[in-house]
């Protein structure tokens with residue numbers, strides 16, 4: 001089966017995106033999705049996104065991790081698919097879409113996309129660790145120097161030993177300025193470090209504010225694949241108006257044979 005696709009990256013978190021408005025993609029074929037995402041035998045990607053029709057919004061986003069399984073919200077994927085909807089002419093500079101965690105709004109300015117994330121109501125914190133859900137579950141852990149940290153081994157251990165079968169994404173963080181943090185993430189479903197994770201840096205920004213590491217409500221996050229910014233407000237203990245902003249780039253298109 002020939003499948004036309006587009007390849008995107010958002011700060012190095014890379015995705016295959018398929019226009020599935022005609023509903024031809026075999027959505028239950030886990031092996032197919034995993035094969036397409038395979039970096040040696042396939043196209044190669046951290047995940048695959050389907051753009052589908054929606055009754056009242058511009059489109060619906062369906063997200064698979066590179067292991068071929070459907071998963072929870074992907075922030076960088078959300079930014080990339082908003083850019084793709086603009087490229088297809090489905091949306092203009094503002095895109096409204098439904099993802100697994102509800103409705104989202106994105107603004108697209110050239111190759112910069114700002115995505116509104118859901119409110120965050122619950123954060124568990126201890127001295128160096130936080131856990132919160134920003135559409136996907138995230139463990140956030142402060143380390144002395146993230147550039148020299150064994151993200152793969154430590155991330156895999158925490159993902160499996162602490163969070164069990166369901167797992168969580170694991171973010172390691174070092175503060176570099178009052179409002180700036182370096183972040184590296186081990187992603188469940190990819191089962192490896194990715195160059196960037198959108199819901200991950202959103203979790204880091206909120207966790208750093210919640211624990212008093214920063215007093216800024218606009219935070220810069222340096223990832224292995226580039227720079228993202230997260231802004232928010234806090235009202236009655238709830239994080240609202242959460243925006244994730246950064247580059248979303250269409251890299252190439254092709255046909256899966």
Ligand SMILES: N[C@@H](CCC[C@H](N)C(=O)O)C(=O)O
Nearest residue numbers: 071074075076136197198199
């Ligand atoms: N890279 C994504 C996160 C994707 C979801 C994650 N792998 C999970 O299954 O929880 C992002 O940019 O948010």
